[in-house]
Structures are given as C-alpha cells and as structure tokens.
Amino acid sequence: MKEISELNLPEDLRYTKDHEWAKVEGDTVKVGISDYAQDQLGDIVFVEMPEVGDTFEAEDEFGTLESVKAVSELYIPISGEIVAVNGDLEDSPELLNQDPYSGWIVEVKPDNIDEINELLDKDAYLELLKAE
DSSP states (O other): OOOGGGOOOOTTOEEOTTSEEEEEETTEEEEEEOHHHHHHHOSEEEEEOOOTTOEEOTTOEEEEEEESSOEEEEEOSSOEEEEEEOTHHHHOTTHHHHOTTTSOOEEEEESOGGGGGGSBOHHHHHHHHHHO
8 A cells, every 4th residue: 555645646637535536628527536546446357437428417426446355436526428438447447556547437528617626636635635
C-alpha cells in the first residue's frame, strides 16, 4: 500500500468521496478511479461497465470493479449520458492498476457541466484521504 505522499493525484482532475475522478474534455467528461482506489483494491481482474446510451444521475452506481481482494461499486460523479466506454478494460482490466488516469472507464456527456464544480479538487481530496 502506498503512503498518501506517494499517490499520483493530478491537479487537473476533480475527485469524489468514493475515489472516482472526472476530467472535462471538450463537451464530455472522462471518468475513472483514483490512484488511491486502485492501490486499495489491489490487482483488478474485471470491470463491469454500462452500455453507451445509458443515463445516470450524479452519484448513481454505474458499474463495478472486481479485484483479487473485493468487489467495489463505481459511482458516476456527474449526471449525463454514457457516450463511450473503455473497451480496452474488457481484455486488460489491469490497465487501471498500471495507470488509473490513462485507464479511464467511461465518457459522459453531462446534463449540467457545472456539477463538476461540486467535486473535490486535489487539495480537498488529499484532506479526505488523510481523514480516512
């Protein structure tokens, strides 16, 4: 397990209390799991993802991760429609362990992009991790 000071937490992402990240890219938002989440889960062996076209409200469960340790739910950080899923994860779920920020899970067309401002910035997310 990594120490908090060893975690890779990019400044340009927003984070959730459930350890997902969100990154605005044009008119969509990519979503994945944080370095902390992948470190805690251990070796990820399966990713269950929604279908393109599925819609979710912020904080809805949108999939699961299975690791050698546990099954963990994924919660969408922003309301909207799934416009892409990372098909590479079907055959290579371990990509999330190798680089959780290149290994995005879904891409969302948000209903309201301003919801991104309700998520945690890097400093607030670090404070949350220190409290856990």
